[in-house]
Amino acid sequence: MVCIGRNYLAHVKELDNDLPTEPLFFMKPDTALPPEGEPFAYPDFSSQIHYETELVLRICRTGKNIDEKDAPYYYDAITVGIDFTARDLQNECKAKGHPWEKAKAFDGSAVIGKFKSIKDLYNPNDIAFGMKLNGEWRQQGHSRDMIFNFDRIVSHVSRFVTLEEGDCIFTGTPQGVGEVHVGDVLELFLEDEPMCKFEIK
Numbered sequence: 001m002v003c004i005g006r007n008y009l010a011h012v013k014e015l016d017n018d019l020p021t022e023p024l025f026f027m028k029p030d031t032a033l034p035p036e037g038e039p040f041a042y043p044d045f046s047s048q049i050h051y052e053t054e055l056v057l058r059i060c061r062t063g064k065n066i067d068e069k070d071a072p073y074y075y076d077a078i079t080v081g082i083d084f085t086a087r088d089l090q091n092e093c094k095a096k097g098h099p100w101e102k103a104k105a106f107d108g109s110a111v112i113g114k115f116k117s118i119k120d121l122y123n124p125n126d127i128a129f130g131m132k133l134n135g136e137w138r139q140q141g142h143s144r145d146m147i148f149n150f151d152r153i154v155s156h157v158s159r160f161v162t163l164e165e166g167d168c169i170f171t172g173t174p175q176g177v178g179e180v181h182v183g184d185v186l187e188l189f190l191e192d193e194p195m196c197k198f199e200i201k
Contacts (some may be wrong), residue, residue, distance in 0.1 A: 002030040007172025008149050014175050023148045025157045032110035034050040039201040046086035053131040055138040056081040066158040071151035072177035080129045080188040080195045081112035113188045113195025132187040141174030
């Protein structure tokens with residue numbers, strides 16, 4: 001799994017980060033996907049787990065050095081996911097100049113919903129998505145507000161990492177990130193369609 005950071009201006013501002021000049025990305029291992037239907041298990045090494053709701057692309061063919069104009073041929077489906085972040089560990093790593101993997105790539109840290117064909121969307125360039133926490137909207141965004149669009153992301157990442165069929169790309173989170181607690185229930189939506197519902201245990 002490839003994850004794009006700082007891809008919505010309002011989110012960059014809410015975390016007081018610098019505006020990127022190219023897509024920033026990091027990786028999550030396959031163990032970051034929890035077993036299907038299982039709740040998110042709150043880890044014992046953090047006391048500040050944050051949700052980051054994101055559109056997630058599914059790669060449908062292997063590609064390297066993909067031209068931006070050809071990028072749409074390399075992804076065929078989309079869903080909504082959560083990039084869970086141990087914010088306390090991340091802040092500690094950033095302060096020391098250390099990598100963030102333990103804050104971002106831990107087991108179960110990437111929950112994703114069911115995938116939907118890109119072709120079934122009314123306007124693939126303006127996709128609404130969001131997350132409800134305990135029945136209330138906490139994050140809502142549109143793909144049109146991305147700093148770097150899908151095609152730019154796919155092209156850029158493929159310069160450095162060969163993309164393979166089945167890979168997933170988390171495309172960044174809008175403003176409104178926040179903390180979760182044991183007992184919370186999260187629901188993910190693509191347009192008006194529910195894509196996933198799970199509990200924090």
